[in-house]
Amino acid sequence: MSAAPAPPPPAPDPVAELHRSGSLAAEYPRLPALLRDLGEDERQRAGRLLSRLSPDEVLAGNPGIPTVSVAVTGHGTVAGIVPPLTMELARHGMLLRPHVADFGGWLFDLADPASEVYAAGTDLVVCLLAAGIVFDEVPRPWRPEDVERVLAEKVHLLDKLAATHGASGSGTLVYTTMPLPREFTAQVVDHRSRARLGAVWREGNARLLGLMDDHPGLVVLDLDPVLSGPAALAEARLATYAGTPFAADLTAAVAREVAHLARGRSGRAKKVLAVDLDNTLWGGVLGDDGPEGIEVADGRTGRAFRRMQQAVKQLASRGVLVAAVSKNDVEPVREVLREHPGMTLREDDFVRVVANWAPKHDNLRALADDLNLGLDSFVFADDSAYECGLVARELPAVTVLHLDGDPALHAERLLADDWFGVRDLTDDDVRRPGRYREELVRKDFLDSFSSLDDYLRELDVRVELTAAAEADMPRLAQLTQRTNQFNLTTRRLQQDEVGALAGSPGNLVLAIRSGDRFGDNGLVGAVFVRTDGPVWHIDNFLLSCRVFARGIEQGCLAALLEHARAERAEAVAARYVPSPKNGKVRDFYPRNGFDAHGHTEDGTADFRHDLRQIDAVPAHLGLTMRWEREGTR
Known part of the structure; x- marks a missing residue:
């Protein structure tokens, strides 16, 4: 009788291998990908190994962590x-x-x-x-x-x-x-x-x-x-x-x-759920089974997919941007979303329905461009191991959820890591999906113009720059925590810290609201200014990525500089602190009349405006200002 074949050797533990080689600290940026594929026992062992690392040693080789x-x-x-x-x-x-x-x-x-x-x-x-x-x-x-x-x-x-x-x-x-x-x-x-x-x-x-x-x-x-x-x-x-x-x-x-x-x-909560359709939100393949043949709500597995749809709809109602990314023809997909009697999710629950035969990683890149969001804001959920592996390889910044196996577990796996969790939810959050849908309409509107200037004139952009009211504090705090691209210093503030600044003498906390012909964008930005001396200091300036490139930032900065000059300030100082995501605004202050006033090796740069020549507010902008908090007169 022949001997039974020896069991295969256990798969190597990559974190343990890095520890044994002495390179765990140096290779720290690889850990999100390595830990994603480990089992629970291996993760516990990884935790014990990682807790022995010196944070200073990790930062010495990876200063951006x-x-x-x-x-x-x-x-x-x-x-x-x-x-x-x-x-x-x-x-x-x-x-x-x-x-x-x-x-x-x-x-x-x-x-x-x-x-x-x-x-x-x-x-x-x-x-x-x-x-x-x-x-x-x-x-x-x-x-x-x-x-x-x-x-x-x-x-x-x-x-x-x-x-x-x-x-x-x-x-x-x-x-x-x-x-x-x-x-x-x-x-x-x-x-x-x-x-x-x-x-x-x-x-x-x-x-x-x-x-x-x-x-x-x-x-x-x-x-x-x-x-x-x-x-x-x-x-x-x-x-x-x-x-x-x-x-x-x-x-x-x-x-x-x-x-x-x-x-x-830390501003790393996810914003977009890009979800597959076939065998993820409904059972079966729409192209093969037709609208009548997919499992949506009835039967044992239909109930599982309904549970998944209910979870996704709830996330959408709380401000998560839900997009469908499916290999299908678009018209049958839209027909199901609009007309299938068993569907919990409808077309209006999605900020975008992407149904075509292009590679999904290409569709995700295009969607990120359309929404003006980084790929690290995305969670991609799909039942296909092939699609998940391809997206993970091509777009490592995207969080990939492989929803394989029993569909009754889809919702649990989607929610397990609380990817979209925040401390507080504001009215602006709840309205966010609708505003992003409006933003995609704006993009289509832009494509119909031959020049950006013509587009901006027709867009009818309206901006309010006002001293922040008490009701603004939760949203302003959230903007400091979640805004990454147009955020000049990336200083994260809690609600009580924002309130303390707004209520203290020598500080000016400004809220920026905007709207246009397509709707109200809500509270989209903030400026934090110290005014307790002859030189005013802009401690931070931030703006939602939804409203980039409309002249809002230039108009608000020009209005603030004019206000400083009217209040007899000698100059306005500002600082840019680099982060992995705010490189596109490193030249914001010099482009708007500020002179360089020193820098450090890490890229932090100081600027100063002497208030002699201030750029005009863009002509297409309808800007109103209020510098005193309501109820302070």
Whole structure:
């Protein structure tokens, strides 16, 4: 009897190979692609290896890597979050610079503005909360009423700590909700008391989640949805002997959520979902099966595709730009989207329907040009391994989701990494898909003119440049976080930081709104100016990519310079800080009359305008200004 063939050797772990060769720090930019194809065990091992790297060593060879500074505190031992958080940030092309607080020191860390957590000047302060902060202080024996009292005290304390951080700290404070372990519910033997305890606990977590309404710099991560997956709450021995409040799987899941938050905060949230149609949004192949033969809503697999369509429609309603990219003839596709009775998604849910036989990576490039967005803003979802592999190879900046296998899992896979997540959603976000559809109509309108000047005259561009009102703060903060191309310094601000600047003497925060013959673009830009001296300083100037090249930026800058001269300023200074995406505006200030006034080796450049000769506002622009905040007269 012949011997069974030897099993194939395991596939090499590329991250481990880089570690063994000593080149992990130097090759850090390759990690998003390498980690994408690793299994969960390999990713955990990668996290342990990456957490041993010195951030300074990585930055020495890769100075352009975005770095996220995170302080971690909480109830018990919290250092376990560092390896998975390091790995998750590396997946998104970012580098972690961690600060881990002492065991159980969360109260001191957050209450004292002189603590190491505040001194670290972090982007994120993550406070891992657990049931122990309540049950460590209830009497023994305890009743649900005792838990209710202590829990209310703790939520009130967390409210005060959030206010302290808002006044004295930097960046975003992150709380977790507190899951209730079965260990405590089982200690009350009657079901009536268990129900009472569950109600008390849920009410406390609801109040904790509600603190976000009062503190713009606070995010509360709800762990209930995380625990609905495979993550266990705690491991009894680690909780008892090491004071580790969360099991490894839950810690990894929390790290994933924190990384998503850091990605959105740094302006790297995705904006476009480009999705295939055949066997992705409906079952079957339209060209072969016809409109009557595809599975849309009925039957077992039809229900799976309806679930996927419902998820995509919900994303579109929350400001995600959804585009169809399909190898099909366009008219049958439009017929299905308009007329098929089982479709949840309709043509108006898409900013663009691209159906042709060109390679999908070419269609994605063209779509990015039409939308004036970078390819790194795109998520591409397709059931075909071939199409996914080709797009990943040709367009490495695009995030590729291979939705293979059972369509009942399509929606879960699409949503798993919260690619489009942001801290706050504004009215402008909700209106974004409609405005981009209008923008594509503008592009078609432009194509009908022989010159850009003729087009701009007919477009009837209207601009308002006004001192920012209180209601503008969420959108202005979001613009600083999400605008990358026309962003002169890429300084990211939270809502409370924008509000503090707008409300302080010697600062002028200007909001830019625009509209034209095709509709209202909303709040599309901002200018941050320090006016507390003879030389005014433009700390940042930013504008949505939706409204480039219409003279809006030149008109607003000219109006600001005229205002500075009228207020008897001697000059206006400005700075350009380079980033991987804002190279197209490096010459914005010199093109508008500013003189060079020094530069550094990293490309940062200072400019100055003496206010003697100011360019005119473009003639095609209808510009109105208001320099004082409403209600300040």
